[in-house]
Amino acid sequence: MNYRWFLAGIIFLLLIIQVVVSNRISTSGLEINRLQEEIEYANEENRILNEKIASASSLLVLKGKAITQGFAKNSIPLYLSSDLPVAFDLR
Amino acid sequence: MLLYLAIIIRLFYWQVISGNQLAQLASDQYFFNLTLQASRGKITASDGSILVTDKNAYLLYAETKNILNKESVIDKLNETLGLDKQSLISMLDQKNAVWIPIKHKINESEFEKIKSLDLKGIGFAKENDRYYPESSMAAHLLGFVGKNSAGEDKGYFGIEGYYNRALQGKAGSLNMEKDAKGLPIPVAGEKRIPAEDGQNLELNLDRSVQLIIEEKLKQGIEKYGAKNGLIIVMDPATGGILGMASEPKYDPIKYSEYSEELYQNPVITNSFEPGSIFKPIVMAAALNEKRIDPKTKFNETGPVKIGEYSIKTWNDKYNGELTATEILEKSSNPGMVFIAQKLGKNKLLSYIQKFGFGKKTGIDLEEEISPDLRPNDDWKEIDLATASFGQGIAVTPIQMIRAIGAIANEGKIMEPQIVKKITDNKGKVIERKPKIVSTVLDKSTAKILTEMMISAVDKGDAKWAKPKGYRIAGKTGTAQIPVAGHYDEKKTIASFVGFAPADKPKFVILIALREPTSSPWGSETAAPLFFSIIKDLFSYYGLSPQD
Numbered sequence: 030m031n032y033r034w035f036l037a038g039i040i041f042l043l044l045i046i047q048v049v050v051s052n053r054i055s056t057s058g059l060e061i062n063r064l065q066e067e068i069e070y071a072n073e074e075n076r077i078l079n080e081k082i083a084s085a086s087s088l089l090v091l092k093g094k095a096i097t098q099g100f101a102k103n104s105i106p107l108y109l110s111s112d113l114p115v116a117f118d119l120r
Numbered sequence: 121m122l123l124y125l126a127i128i129i130r131l132f133y134w135q136v137i138s139g140n141q142l143a144q145l146a147s148d149q150y151f152f153n154l155t156l157q158a159s160r161g162k163i164t165a166s167d168g169s170i171l172v173t174d175k176n177a178y179l180l181y182a183e184t185k186n187i188l189n190k191e192s193v194i195d196k197l198n199e200t201l202g203l204d205k206q207s208l209i210s211m212l213d214q215k216n217a218v219w220i221p222i223k224h225k226i227n228e229s230e231f232e233k234i235k236s237l238d239l240k241g242i243g244f245a246k247e248n249d250r251y252y253p254e255s256s257m258a259a260h261l262l263g264f265v266g267k268n269s270a271g272e273d274k275g276y277f278g279i280e281g282y283y284n285r286a287l288q289g290k291a292g293s294l295n296m297e298k299d300a301k302g303l304p305i306p307v308a309g310e311k312r313i314p315a316e317d318g319q320n321l322e323l324n325l326d327r328s329v330q331l332i333i334e335e336k337l338k339q340g341i342e343k344y345g346a347k348n349g350l351i352i353v354m355d356p357a358t359g360g361i362l363g364m365a366s367e368p369k370y371d372p373i374k375y376s377e378y379s380e381e382l383y384q385n386p387v388i389t390n391s392f393e394p395g396s397i398f399k400p401i402v403m404a405a406a407l408n409e410k411r412i413d414p415k416t417k418f419n420e421t422g423p424v425k426i427g428e429y430s431i432k433t434w435n436d437k438y439n440g441e442l443t444a445t446e447i448l449e450k451s452s453n454p455g456m457v458f459i460a461q462k463l464g465k466n467k468l469l470s471y472i473q474k475f476g477f478g479k480k481t482g483i484d485l486e487e488e489i490s491p492d493l494r495p496n497d498d499w500k501e502i503d504l505a506t507a508s509f510g511q512g513i514a515v516t517p518i519q520m521i522r523a524i525g526a527i528a529n530e531g532k533i534m535e536p537q538i539v540k541k542i543t544d545n546k547g548k549v550i551e552r553k554p555k556i557v558s559t560v561l562d563k564s565t566a567k568i569l570t571e572m573m574i575s576a577v578d579k580g581d582a583k584w585a586k587p588k589g590y591r592i593a594g595k596t597g598t599a600q601i602p603v604a605g606h607y608d609e610k611k612t613i614a615s616f617v618g619f620a621p622a623d624k625p626k627f628v629i630l631i632a633l634r635e636p637t638s639s640p641w642g643s644e645t646a647a648p649l650f651f652s653i654i655k656d657l658f659s660y661y662g663l664s665p666q667d
Contacts, residue, residue: 058299076176077228083170083253088331090253106659 150297158289160248161318163262163279165327166362166540170253172262172280177225177249180234180242182212184220187241197242200233201226225249248273256371258330260385261364261538263486264372277383279321279538281486286542289318322541324360329353329627332656334365337631340649341367344614345637350386350517351653356525356619356628358554359534361483388483391491391514392632395599396451396642397617398510400573401523403448403456405471406463408531408565414572416444416462424454426505431457434598448576451596453509460508468504469496474560475523476533477515482557483536490516510599511607520617521630527569528593528619528628531561574622582616582647587655589665593625594618594650596642601635611635616646620654626661629653 084090134142163172180201187193194208201223211220225247226234234242250265263278275284292315333351341349353363366386370378384390406412420438423430431453433439439450447455460468472478478493491514494503506512518536526533535555542550561569573593577586582596597615600607614636619628629650636645657663 073176076174079170079173080175080251080253083173083251086169087253087255088169088327089255089257092331103659 150299151295154294154296156292156294156313156315157246157248158291158315159317160250160265160273160289161283161287162320163287164320164322165325165330166323167327168322169327171258171323171325171327173251173253174248175251176228177247178231178244179224179247180222180226180244182220182222183241183243184212184214184217185241187212187239193239193242196237196239197222197234200237201230250372252373254327256369256373257327257334258325258364259369259372260366260387261325261361261485262372264375264383266375277486278385279323279485282484283319283321283539287318287321289545290316292316317545319545320543321539322543323538324355324358324362324540325364325538326362328660329363329657330365332660333363333653336649336653336656337365337367340631340633340645340652343638344633344645344649346614346633346645347635348386349631349633352387352517352521352630353657354521354525354536354628356528356534356625359522359525359536360540360554361536361538362627384487385485387517388481388485388488389516391489391516392613393513393599393602394510394515394520395597395613395615396510397520397524397595397597397615397630398513398515399448399451399456399508400527400569400595400617401471401475402460402463402468402508403444403572404527404561404565404569405468406444406459407568408471408561409463409467411462411464411467412444412459414443414445414568418442418444418447418452418455418458420450420452420454422454424457424505426457426502429502429505431505431509445572445575448572448595449579451576451580456508457505460504465499465504466496468507469493469499471560472507472513474558475526476557477513477519477523481516481518481522481536483518484538488516488518490519510597517630517632521628524617524619524630525628526560527566527573528625529566530563531566532559533557570622573618577618581641581643582651585648585651587651587658587665590620590654590658590663591622591666592618592620592651592654593622594647596647598640598642610640612640612642614640614642614645616642616650618650618654620658621663621666623666626663627657 159174162170162174165171182193190212194205194212197203197208198205203223208222211222214220227249231244235244252262261278263276263280263282265273265275265280268274273288275281275287280287292313294310294312296310333353337349337351340346348367350366351363352361354361364385364387368382370382375383407414418441420433420440420442422438423432433450433452433454439446439452442450442452442455444459446452447459463471472493478490480488480490493513503512522533522536533556535557537552537554539552541552570593573595574591577583577592577594580596586592595617597613597617599613599615600609601611601613602608603611613632613634615630615632617628617630619625631646631650631653633646633649639645
């Protein structure tokens with residue numbers, strides 16, 4: 030008998046909890062919608078920024094900027110040999 | 121009684137016969153289904169810089185019933201997007217259509233312009249489009265994204281085509297209950313299958329190398345008056361393709377404006393008779409079989425007769441006694457016939473196959489072909505003679521560079537690879553390891569042949585263009601083009617294949633120019649172009665002269 034009362038009490042408590050929780054979250058659809066819109070907006074912004082970064086770091090763009098800023102290709106590189114001249118070789 | 125019967129019949133109709141349909145209509149009102157779009161994977165160069173990525177785009181559509189002034193809408197769309205008025209009229213005049221797609225993949229600025237016009241009945245749906253920050257760089261290698269018969273995005277040619285499944289990802293879905301205002305009801309639960317974004321591909325391609333070879337190729341074609349050309353740069357140790365350029369090419373963003381013929385990548389789809397750049401292959405085979413050594417002598421006194429045919433030198437001048445090394449230096453055709461005869465028919469054909477000719481390389485690009493080799497029994501004496509100097513045998517450029525790459529790689533043939541790494545949407549990385557296809561030469565043979573090819577560069581016809589202080593192995597080629605059963609006397613494919621630094625090669629390069637008009641000879645066109653590229657590559661890789 031006590032066991033049945035105990036079970037009934039648990040069920041009643043769970044019902045109350047369900048009503049309270051459902052009541053609380055039933056109006057959070059608005060918040061969910063707002064958050065989803067924010068996520069989408071952030072994702073879109075990310076995409077646009079990634080596009081801008083890719084564009085700005087494009088070799089063709091960098092080449093164009095280098096030319097306008099007066100950089101020129103060095104056609105005669107100067108090589109510093111790793112071998113010392115005999116006079117400097119102290120071994 | 122009749123009234124009750126009528127009510128029951130009506131109820132039966134609504135609840136049983138139309139029950140499912142009405143339940144579906146109701147469900148559509150309080151459930152919403154959303155397709156969660158997957159982003160197509162990125163393609164990056166070896167330094168992580170983006171070659172291809174997705175960007176925001178929009179589908180412009182019309183809801184005909186909501187359009188107030190059709191003529192005004194048509195005028196404004198024509199003005200803003202340049203859409204043909206007649207096409208717009210026929211689209212919007214469709215009587216039974218409620219929703220009409222007008223234009224796919226309009227960009228952000230076009231979207232903002234049309235949005236600001238606030239046209240009733242005109243709407244936008246989000247789409248993805250491909251973005252190429254490097255414009256048309258490596259177009260043939262990358263391929264493009266078009267539409268399949270179902271109107272879905274699909275990759276064609278190159279990497280986009282070969283790896284389409286990996287790149288496209290999988291769309292997800294969201295099924296959720298909504299209230300009267302269209303807001304989600306969390307208590308009712310949702311069924312969400314998340315979208316799986318496409319996998320990202322990192323290539324072996326070096327952006328700077330690609331830029332160098334594309335510029336040089338364009339300049340070379342113009343300078344030498346060639347019809348078209350191609351350059352491949354490969355790491356012989358790994359098979360990784362560092363650069364691949366061909367002209368003419370197309371812009372993958374505007375691919376539909378180009379002829380379909382241009383979509384094919386000539387590096388893997390065109391076959392050609394290689395001419396003298398094939399000589400190192402035959403020489404390698406004879407050395408490996410110990411039929412000759414670098415000092416084996418041949419007496420070049422005049423043309424060599426094979427049946428009714430005469431094999432002459434390229435300039436019909438004869439140099440007397442030549443060593444095997446000098447045969448390569450002078451690019452002697454009679455000398456190569458002698459080498460091939462020393463090797464023998466069976467061994468020559470066996471090595472041609474061992475070097476990978478007659479079968480696809482397995483490179484990860486769509487549409488690779490391989491010209492067939494004649495069956496062994498069909499080879500006549502003249503065919504073997506001409507094959508010894510690279511005529512009468514058809515190869516693709518990728519087969520040719522892979523074979524020469526084996527000489528640079530201690531005799532090991534590597535599988536050419538475009539993609540280095542694949543990363544999925546969870547961050548898991550799959551590395552494609554370099555693959556040794558086979559070992560075709562002994563290490564010692566590869567070393568000997570390398571020295572012979574260095575000599576061919578240092579003492580050959582193109583020595584004037586070679587940068588000083590570097591050991592570069594290479595071979596020039598001038599192949600006649602077969603036209604309707606005979607060889608054209610004036611048209612050639614001028615080529616050069618080589619690797620450097622010869623002792624520890626960083627790259628192997630093949631250049632081919634079709635029908636150069638300034639000079640038909642590889643030594644005067646492809647060779648100087650090769651050396652011009654290599655000077656820039658030495659500088660880029662910080663490789664100082666060895667002498």
